[in-house]
Amino acid sequence: MAAQNLQSVPAELSRGESQEQSQEAAQREADGQANFDRVMAEDSRIEPRDWMPDAYRKTLLRQISQHAHSEIIGMQPEANWISRAPSLKRKAILMAKVQDEAGHGLYLYSAAETLGQNRDKMTADLIAGKARYSSIFNYPALTWADMGAIGWLVDGAAICNQVPLCRASYGPYGRAMVRICKEESFHQRQGFEILLELSHGTPEQKQMAQDAVNRWYAPALMMFGPPDDDSPNSRQSMAWNIKRFSNDELRSRFVGMMVEQVRVLGLTLPDSEIRFNEETRKWEHGPLDWNEFKEVLAGRGPCNAQRLERRREAHDDGAWVREAAAAYAAKRQAKQSMTTKEYAA
Numbered sequence: 001m002a003a004q005n006l007q008s009v010p011a012e013l014s015r016g017e018s019q020e021q022s023q024e025a026a027q028r029e030a031d032g033q034a035n036f037d038r039v040m041a042e043d044s045r046i047e048p049r050d051w052m053p054d055a056y057r058k059t060l061l062r063q064i065s066q067h068a069h070s071e072i073i074g075m076q077p078e079a080n081w082i083s084r085a086p087s088l089k090r091k092a093i094l095m096a097k098v099q100d101e102a103g104h105g106l107y108l109y110s111a112a113e114t115l116g117q118n119r120d121k122m123t124a125d126l127i128a129g130k131a132r133y134s135s136i137f138n139y140p141a142l143t144w145a146d147m148g149a150i151g152w153l154v155d156g157a158a159i160c161n162q163v164p165l166c167r168a169s170y171g172p173y174g175r176a177m178v179r180i181c182k183e184e185s186f187h188q189r190q191g192f193e194i195l196l197e198l199s200h201g202t203p204e205q206k207q208m209a210q211d212a213v214n215r216w217y218a219p220a221l222m223m224f225g226p227p228d229d230d231s232p233n234s235r236q237s238m239a240w241n242i243k244r245f246s247n248d249e250l251r252s253r254f255v256g257m258m259v260e261q262v263r264v265l266g267l268t269l270p271d272s273e274i275r276f277n278e279e280t281r282k283w284e285h286g287p288l289d290w291n292e293f294k295e296v297l298a299g300r301g302p303c304n305a306q307r308l309e310r311r312r313e314a315h316d317d318g319a320w321v322r323e324a325a326a327a328y329a330a331k332r333q334a335k336q337s338m339t340t341k342e343y344a345a
């Protein structure tokens with residue numbers, strides 16, 4: 001009957017209805033855009049059910065999923081040292097730190113899911129080598145002192161990058177970042193403390209700490225991304241309040257922080273060109289090898305293949321956990337709907 005009724009609707013009327021519908025859709029979009037513009041101007045927050053421009057959603061998805069992948073891949077260089085930590089206390093601290101990074105990945109995958117991306121798809125893209133993650137995690141952790149240098153420099157750079165993102169315009173991302181940053185500052189202190197102890201140890205231990213700082217310094221500076229004049233998307237991301245400061249600005253602040261802290265450590269930064277520019281009121285550093293950065297990002301760093309291979313193995317090894325969780329969820333759901341039916345009866 002319904003089909004017959006539809007067929008009998010005069011052509012002009014059905015055209016009229018669809019025009020009305022498209023007018024409504026256009027109005028909804030205009031209202032959504034107006035709300036979005038107001039939120040950006042007021043520096044307030046967009047939530048998952050709010051209208052947002054497609055490009056904003058896409059950029060955020062790329063940023064959040066890359067960040068999530070970095071947390072998960074970033075577990076590997078340190079996990080490699082859990083069994084070789086020099087004491088039970090160090091082992092327990094390192095395990096807690098690596099576990100925190102897994103948690104960071106989970107918060108961020110959840111934030112990305114609120115934008116409509118499927119978690120399995122994100123994982124599939126990562127293990128297929130299609131998704132990017134921070135270039136820093138493709139460098140090897142050669143000695144125990146690298147646990148110190150990673151915590152101090154890499155988590156330190158992450159803090160510089162991420163503290164401003166606690167005020168990101170997308171609600172779930174900003175809120176995830178608040179918790180992540182609290183844990184990152186514990187990570188940085190534990191790295192600092194490892195280096196401090198080594199630098200006050202034997203001459204060999206001090207040298208090991210210095211070598212680790214020498215190896216991780218430049219890759220840590222490159223974590224902030226390419227120089228501003230080679231970072232075409234930054235301006236738009238800053239207008240959307242999903243990036244608060246430019247790459248060079250953050251890098252300069254980071255150098256300033258490290259200059260102070262390295263003195264307390266009794267070590268040095270491997271960069272003779274660090275200086276504070278009185279005119280610009282900014283810290284400057286020596287040149288970085290951006291070709292190396294591009295090579296690592298393109299998958300040709302020292303450990304890229306190994307990191308992805310390990311991630312693939314871990315995903316395969318975890319299949320039984322996913323199956324068990326799905327079976328348990330189905331069982332619970334069946335039980336729940338049974339109880340509802342009984343209740344209704």
Ligand SMILES: [Fe+2]
Nearest residue numbers: 071100101104
């Ligand atoms: Fe983290």
Ligand SMILES: [Fe+2]
Nearest residue numbers: 101155184187
């Ligand atoms: Fe961390």
